[in-house]
Amino acid sequence: MSVEVRLPTMLRQYAGGQSSVEANGATIGEVLGDLTVQFPQLRGHVITDDGGLHKFVNIYVNDDDVRYLDKLDTKVGNDDVVSILPAVAGGAR
Amino acid sequence: MLRLSVSAYAAMVGHCLDELPYEGCGLLAGASDSYGADDAHATRCYPTGNAARSSRVYTVEPRDMLRADRDAEAAGLAMIGVFHSHTHTDAYPSPTDVAQAPIPEWHYVLVSLRDTAPVVRSYRIVDGKIAEETVVLDRY
Numbered sequence: 001m002s003v004e005v006r007l008p009t010m011l012r013q014y015a016g017g018q019s020s021v022e023a024n025g026a027t028i029g030e031v032l033g034d035l036t037v038q039f040p041q042l043r044g045h046v047i048t049d050d051g052g053l054h055k056f057v058n059i060y061v062n063d064d065d066v067r068y069l070d071k072l073d074t075k076v077g078n079d080d081v082v083s084i085l086p087a088v089a090g091g092a093r
Numbered sequence: 094m095l096r097l098s099v100s101a102y103a104a105m106v107g108h109c110l111d112e113l114p115y116e117g118c119g120l121l122a123g124a125s126d127s128y129g130a131d132d133a134h135a136t137r138c139y140p141t142g143n144a145a146r147s148s149r150v151y152t153v154e155p156r157d158m159l160r161a162d163r164d165a166e167a168a169g170l171a172m173i174g175v176f177h178s179h180t181h182t183d184a185y186p187s188p189t190d191v192a193q194a195p196i197p198e199w200h201y202v203l204v205s206l207r208d209t210a211p212v213v214r215s216y217r218i219v220d221g222k223i224a225e226e227t228v229v230l231d232r233y
Contacts, residue, residue: 053184
């Protein structure tokens with residue numbers, strides 16, 4: 001199963017400057033696993049050392065944030081588009 | 094230096110006022126050569142929801158982030174920064190802002206609504222170090 005993965009500007013430098021790449025997998029976890037095998041420099045920006053989603057990114061399948069689906073177990077199909085974008089937060093506290 | 098188009102500035106400050114009593118937040122986009130540049134020009138403002146709905150913290154609503162990113166990409170623009178308001182404090186990055194500022198290429202704009210008139214200031218935050226930059230309004 002191959003899906004399109006769209007990368008945010010700040011991560012493209014770790015994927016040869018590409019804005020969109022193909023990765024294989026039946027779940028988000030597998031897709032990100034394949035992505036970080038293809039582009040090892042992406043790993044620390046997307047996945048934590050213990051295998052979880054990095055808090056500074058949001059991962060979407062089409063229009064939905066996987067944190068509100070099945071997280072890394074979210075299933076993906078051939079026509080799905082996976083987007084990685086920065087998770088932006090802060091505040092006065 | 095961050096140049097802000099007047100339309101982006103007005104949308105940004107207006108959104109922060111609309112969001113009171115919560116912190117308002119959103120994204121700023123500009124031509125792709127503005128990405129990571131010290132001299133950047135933000136031509137478009139994307140107001141977003143504050144998923145934290147708090148007067149003390151903000152989280153850019155992830156769905157709004159996706160929508161903004163798609164729109165900017167389609168327009169050939171790059172996301173070059175983020176803004177948020179401080180409702181009761183200075184327009185200066187808090188320790189929370191610095192700890193959660195992961196993109197060294199971005200411009201971090203603060204809108205203080207503490208006083209009667211909004212105060213807008215902008216910063217680069219690299220490796221935990223805060224450097225203020227000049228904000229200039231641009232008619233275009």
